[in-house]
Amino acid sequence: MNRVAADISIAIMKFMGDFPMKGQTEQDLLATILKLSSDHGLIKDEAYCQVMKQVTTNTSSKQDSCQRGWRLLYILTAFHRCSDVMKPFLLRFLQDACDSPGMPYQGIAKACQENLKRTFQYGGRVQYPNSMEIKAILAGRSSKRQLFLLPGGIERHLKIKTCSVALDVIEELCLEMGLQRLEALDEYAVFLVTHRGQNVRPLNKREYILDIATEAEPVDSNYSLWFRRVVWSLALKLDNELYVTMHYNQVHCCCLS
Template sequence: DLVKFTKSPIPASLLQLDSNELNKLALEGFISIMKYMGDYSIAKDQSEIDSVYTILMNCHNYEVLRDETYCQIMKQTTNNKSSRPDSCQRGWILFSIMAAYFSCSEVLEPYLFKYLEAAAHDKRRAYHGTAMVCLQNLRKTLRYGGRKNMPSIEEIAAITAGRNSKRQMYRLPGGTERVINTQSTSIVQDVIEEICGLIDVRSEEEIGEYSLYCIVEGDTFTTPLAREEYILDVTTALQKNQQVYYLIFCRSVWHYPLRLDNALYIEIVFNQVAPDYLEGLLLVMPGEQISQDCVYDIAKVAALLHRAADFDHMPTMKETKYLLPKPALSVRDIKPPQWVNLVQSSWKEVEHFKPFQAKVEVLEVLEKWPLFGSSFFAVRRDADPAERSESILALNRNGVHFLDVITHETLIHYSYFEVISTRKVKSEEGHLFLDMKCGKNLMLQRVKRIQTDQAHEISRLIRQYI
């Protein structure tokens, strides 16, 4: 009888608990289970949402109550002889909710799995479908540790009403938005894989080149979310603090070649590359001059950018200014009217292109530039007093590059084979540093220290490339 359905509240916890307080909470939890299943009357000022909230809150605050709650739900779904026809069904729904949020102990795990597998794989049982959902939820919860934050009342109300997913907005580079049904159990990796599916990126290795960033309004810097992090843990915490946030999908590592046959892929990569190009970060200018080949590329890309914006008239002088990389406007040997003439000459080659074709052409031109596919960071490095300490750090598939701030020539380069380790250090004044241990062998190792507020993101990207 201890492990079978009962119509009455239990007099003591099913498992041995350490204190009277925990025992009291266990009994309160059992009554909440009975209320949700319809086997115990609910006060007029309460609802089934309150019952679920009580169960989840107790399990969130007291880990030891998780096994107890699982045992209680197993009891109430075993040989259920309730007068309420939907009692057992609601018990299994509660089971699936519990399994979506909390793991169990290693001691209970084999028994819990055996119970769920027996119910899920026996199609003669009325609730085998819900039992299968419980099984899937529990496997995922045990793999990723379960939810870290208490779900919001809105989320509990939704899952109590049988709505297992939330319409969550995700942004793509360029401002395009995608709504993805996000479940209580959805982790960052799930969302990355779903968006990658839309752009025909299927292999595990290539999917690994994409990240999901959370940008919070007012924060200067951002880092990608950990792949095993629960999406609704992130959003619930931000909403609780009334923070405005955006979840943005983008490419963070650039080993794989471009895919030029998928419109959404082109849109994402183009809108990610274009801002860095116009800022001038991709442009290398030895001696603060632009090579003739590069001048031709810049003029062509300017014309293509104009067409990519769906303009069908020749770029004017005023428009040309915004189609060129910023440093190009300040070079000594090419004046603004010359740039206009060059861009307008290139326009004749591209004016018949469709905007999509123009974006593809931009990427094909820039892909040949040495800094294409780089992530850029402003850093200060410990340098010879005679040298300028400010640098731009560029990370790309060819390694770690310290660039001159003005010309973007590579001052120091390390391949990823030479990067032995990275370590984040904080000074007493609160400055953040990154120590990079580099060297081709044990005898030629040295530590390169850089000061940067983005030490965490640089370290993470280096690890991702390695």
């Protein structure tokens, strides 16, 4: 366990720019940190403690060391739950960073809080971030525009954050259609479609959208995400243009097929 902790420490220092990478990439180092901490139980707490230590009174000669440390913490909170013993201390650390006047990392500390909350709620990301996602996070971008296709070729680009799940997409699109009852959410689903429609898979509402994208891209770079109604127990309504158009298109396509 001591050796694992040391390996994580070295990978963290390399990621922050305080040790030479020696031919490794940020993606390599991040995979090492996430895998080692995932494989060894309470080592997750050790990884959190090491990153927290590195961003506290950071005295590195590297100008962006502390910033990269906070970016690493942002990723870690999206993937790994800490132990119940560690949780109050980690939350207090993040809250203190949010509350400190003039603290340059208040925004990302708040984002870490949200990530951790969702990790405890949905289990955490499982697909290691690809090079594009890592590059975006290191540049301070924590969301991407993702295309979702509604029946009839209707396009909707939604802002997908690091920890957005399929349920978030359903809630946003249902809200746009004027659906606010909780039971209405159960009648809609998001589907992953690959190989020109040959493979269609409904997503569990707890699945992370960026995990799905990371998994699908190597298989089919032209994958798509569809939004469809799958249960028809609630009565139709006619007071929302998007709702009417979507449902007409879905019924029309079913009739043609």
